[in-house]
Amino acid sequence: MILEFRIYKDPWMDNGLENFFRILRNLNSCNVELTDTSIKLEVKNKEEFIKELTKRILEKRQNLLVIEKNEKTGEIREIKKDHLILQEEKKICGKVAFKEDLYKPEKTAEIVSKIFNLKEGKVRCILCGRAFDRTVKKLQQANYPFVTKIASLSGVRSYKDGRVLSLREYYDNLCPFCYLIGILEWTDDALVYRTFPGDRSFLFLPYFASLRELNDFKKSCIYSGILNNTARYSNIRVYPNSNDVENTPGEYSTLLCFYEKFIKNATDDIIANEWVVLQIPFGAVKNIKVDSINVEKGILGIIRYIYENGENCNFIYKEIFSKMYFYSENKKNVDWETTREIQEGLSKFFLLDNFRAFTNCLLPRKGGYVFFSSETRQALEELISVWRWRKMGVPKEKLDAIKSVGNIIAKISRNNASLLYKMDKVRTVEEFWSVLREIARKIPGMDEKDLKMIKPTALDELIQLVKGIVENNKDGWKEVRDLLVIYSSMYYAIDKMDKMPKGGEN
Ligand SMILES: [Zn+2]
Incomplete structure (x- = not known):
């Protein structure tokens, strides 16, 4: 037959x-x-x-x-x-x-x-x-x-x-x-799954136009030893052939975490970038949802680049996103629900190459802010530089001007974050210049102590930088806006943490 x-x-x-x-x-x-x-x-x-x-x-x-x-x-x-x-x-x-x-x-x-x-x-x-x-x-x-x-x-x-x-x-x-x-x-023992008890499960189906490529990829998933199919809630192993599994907070963080393990442990170069993810709810009635996720080759390249060349970290999820927390000023403690939401959001918007939404995850919110250690901060800065800065084609030293202005915004926002939110909401280049002018007006009124820690000339440097960028690409200022939001949020959190009594986080 x-x-x-x-x-x-x-x-x-x-x-x-x-x-x-x-x-x-x-x-x-x-x-x-x-x-x-x-x-x-x-x-x-x-x-x-x-x-x-x-x-x-x-x-x-x-x-x-x-x-x-x-x-x-x-x-x-x-x-x-x-x-x-x-x-x-x-x-x-x-x-x-x-x-x-x-x-x-x-x-x-x-x-x-x-x-x-x-x-x-x-x-x-x-x-x-x-x-x-x-x-x-x-x-x-x-x-x-x-x-x-x-x-x-x-x-x-x-x-x-x-x-x-x-x-x-x-x-x-x-x-x-x-x-x-x-x-x-x-x-099938080559698929990634993740279950949140009482809520839902995710099952990740890789998609290739060729059966042979699909087979090569799935064989790599099996032979690399990164999946533990005897575990109930997650099957991504922390280390190949160990029994411990990763406790990722959601769909996209699971995918990002999988990519990191795959890139580290699989020998084959073939890697899935199209996925269909089944969301299967708990309970008797299974009205499943289906997500199609397409991860650009450029993003996979960044995961691999950081793994191979990273100076401050090698794993974006494991060493950066999973080490960022939301501190609730009301609870005076980590808010785990928001923390998981933020870690998932960062993973999602990184994989989807949506920098604008990514920066939004890091903004201070009502009653708290995102915080992380100085090692994590350095790793995040490296990621931003590899992911965003390199492709803008501007020398790395110029990034310092953006960082310095981010620091200024953070200090001005200490008691009232409205300037930071305003920067985030900027929609046109005119609004952008207007917010920069507002920052310039506020600098003289800053505390003596704060003034010593900032570089007021940075604002002029930034304006020159943006003018140059806009000449080549009229929408280039948007990238600078997003970078400013990230650095302001970062310095805002550092500033808050400095003010915390000893024995706090970090
Ligand atoms: Zn048939």
Whole structure:
């Protein structure tokens, strides 16, 4: 028997197909070949093949579970991973029982054999277009999680009068192979997941136009040892082959943290920059959300550059963002909820290359400000220089003028941050000059002690710098505005921390 499975151009099914290839590759009873656009399968001995495949599926089934030990009783029990959209029956002696027949060990062989007894027929598969006689299982979230919101996804072949149709759940026309490929994708051990108990889980699907590239990338994820698939809430290891996992605060921080581990530990150069992220809520009704994330090659280049050449740090998430905290002046302590929100925001806007939104995360807010150690500050400055400053093509020394003016704004804003907010809100170059003039007017009224710590000529230097920048690029001042906001926020926090009684943070 010779079968061909073609690329779907659908993130769930293509990852499923790649996972299926890795399952088949180790079987003796078949030959399998992967190309950019398809998998070719030659079954040499069908009876033996069904036996081997069944055994392999039951081994892969282990990836659906985590083992937890009750600390008090010492009792060991299995738990279904939180991000799976697979229904569970009542546990038997602490063991998970799935409703899905394929994952019932006593029934797996029967289902596999049914699937490979497929005959040609009159029904056309909604996902692959194959003509077949009878379904094994209908289309539903468990085998195809996009099922309820398919209209928003590309690569769907269900059109009528030129419009994409939204697929009803339990759609009949799903061929047995697509069922198998889709349902097995939950066992994929090359995917990153992150669960926030009681809230939601994220599952990250890499996307490539070539199956071979997808396979190369996912093999690197596995062989580099950075994923721990026996952990329940996060599977990014702190160090390869250790059991500790990263406790990232959200979706984008997880992705950034993954990139850092991948760049450090994987030998292959191929790296995913397109992702489809499934957001799977807790609770019985799984109305999943889907995010498409496209990380520019330039941003991946910065992560790699900092890793290879960083002087003050090598990891942007781990050494900078995860070390920034929000201090609540009301609570006189770290506000962890806001802290996690800020760490996630910084990761997100860095990955999306949105500097404006990134600087916003660092502004002081009502009742507090973002603070960090001087090591973290130096690392942040290095990141800004690599990420923003280098591409402006202005010598690094000129950055000092921006920093100095940032320091002036911070000192003037000490008791009232309105000037800092005003700088952040500047929309036109005229408004920008006007705020700079306002700063100039306020300098003479500053405290004697503060005056000693600033460089008043910096303002003139900055004005000359911006004039030069604007001549080459009329929107170039915006970058300077964003840099001023970052440095002002940074000095604002340093100033506040200096005033804190000893024994405070840092
Ligand atoms: Zn199909």
